[in-house]
Amino acid sequence: MGEETREPRDLLPLTPAVLNILLALADEERHGYGIMREVEARTGGGTRLGPGTLYGSIKRMLADGLIEESEERPDPELDDQRRRYYRITDFGRGVAGAEAERLQELVDTARARKLLRTHKRRALPEAT
Amino acid sequence: MLLAAYPEEFRREYGAQMEQTFQDLCREERRKSEAAGFLRLWIRTILNLGATAFVERISGSAGKEAGVNDHKLAGAGFAFLFAPLYFVTASLLKYGLGIGFLFDPLDKALMSDPENLRVFNLVSPLVFLGGLGVALLLNAHAVLRLNLSREDGSIVGSVRLEARFWNIAMTAVSLLLLVTLVGYFFAENFVYRP
Numbered sequence: 183m184g185e186e187t188r189e190p191r192d193l194l195p196l197t198p199a200v201l202n203i204l205l206a207l208a209d210e211e212r213h214g215y216g217i218m219r220e221v222e223a224r225t226g227g228g229t230r231l232g233p234g235t236l237y238g239s240i241k242r243m244l245a246d247g248l249i250e251e252s253e254e255r256p257d258p259e260l261d262d263q264r265r266r267y268y269r270i271t272d273f274g275r276g277v278a279g280a281e282a283e284r285l286q287e288l289v290d291t292a293r294a295r296k297l298l299r300t301h302k303r304r305a306l307p308e309a310t
Numbered sequence: 311m312l313l314a315a316y317p318e319e320f321r322r323e324y325g326a327q328m329e330q331t332f333q334d335l336c337r338e339e340r341r342k343s344e345a346a347g348f349l350r351l352w353i354r355t356i357l358n359l360g361a362t363a364f365v366e367r368i369s370g371s372a373g374k375e376a377g378v379n380d381h382k383l384a385g386a387g388f389a390f391l392f393a394p395l396y397f398v399t400a401s402l403l404k405y406g407l408g409i410g411f412l413f414d415p416l417d418k419a420l421m422s423d424p425e426n427l428r429v430f431n432l433v434s435p436l437v438f439l440g441g442l443g444v445a446l447l448l449n450a451h452a453v454l455r456l457n458l459s460r461e462d463g464s465i466v467g468s469v470r471l472e473a474r475f476w477n478i479a480m481t482a483v484s485l486l487l488l489v490t491l492v493g494y495f496f497a498e499n500f501v502y503r504p
Contacts, residue, residue, distance in 0.1 A: 197466050214327050215334040232358025233331050237324040238366055266327055 248274035315363035384476035387445035
């Protein structure tokens with residue numbers, strides 16, 4: 183039986199955990215702990231992914247084709263074999279982009295209705 | 311030990327990674343040398359694992375059942391609605407078009423004898439309405455996906471509608487028959503008095 187053809191918008195809305203994981207993997211491959219640290223650093227400690235939330239989300243994201251496990255590993259002497267690295271797929275990028283557009287539409291509506299009190303942008307940590 | 315709360319399949323796949331990640335978090339707290347931070351990490355982790363293990367158990371079994379057995383659910387749904395479908399079709403053909411090849415055997419076997427008719431009147435609502443209800447629930451379950459997860463202290467739920475043709479068809483037929491039989495019941499037993 184062939185795979186069903188899905189559009190990125192079919193998976194919307196994303197949960198905050200899934201979106202944060204996709205953002206963490208958008209610029210480089212990471213393992214679970216690395217994803218947790220990136221999310222915490224990017225949100226200034228506002229979002230902390232627990233291990234259960236993280237790996238439960240990873241499991242569902244692998245099933246949905248948003249991310250895939252990476253075969254490339256760093257030098258085994260420098261890394262624990264239990265670590266598994268993940269990377270975002272093209273479909274995952276599409277879904278993250280669609281979710282960002284959806285959220286942008288909401289923000290634009292809130293701004294137009296004067297619900298945003300200030301237009302503050304927090305400085306994001308530099309990508310490594 | 312905390313991982314024992316998760317389904318076996320999940321533990322097998324992600325248990326080692328979760329252990330490694332937790333060790334990394336503990337090492338980080340030890341570096342900060344704050345006992346309170348260490349305690350907060352343990353409490354947060356226990357609460358997180360408890361909530362997500364529950365979600366994995368309910369979504370894992372439901373997801374697996376719906377993913378593997380959608381056609382079986384459609385088949386089971388058809389089995390449950392066969393009796394009411396037969397009865398309604400036979401009645402419509404008999405009393406609407408005068409075609410009795412389906413209804414006449416039913417009439418001869420179950421309704422011509424007073425004792426059999428009494429039993430039929432007692433059992434048929436259970437079989438027809440109960441069967442339709444079960445068929446409706448089974449196939450609606452295959453079509454609707456409910457996901458619950460805990461995110462930053464809030465419970466986040468999402469409902470996804472899956473386009474599974476046979477399950478949607480069984481759901482629609484069940485609903486149609488249910489409405490038909492309930493409407494028939496009211497029409498036969500209640501009189502409108504203006």
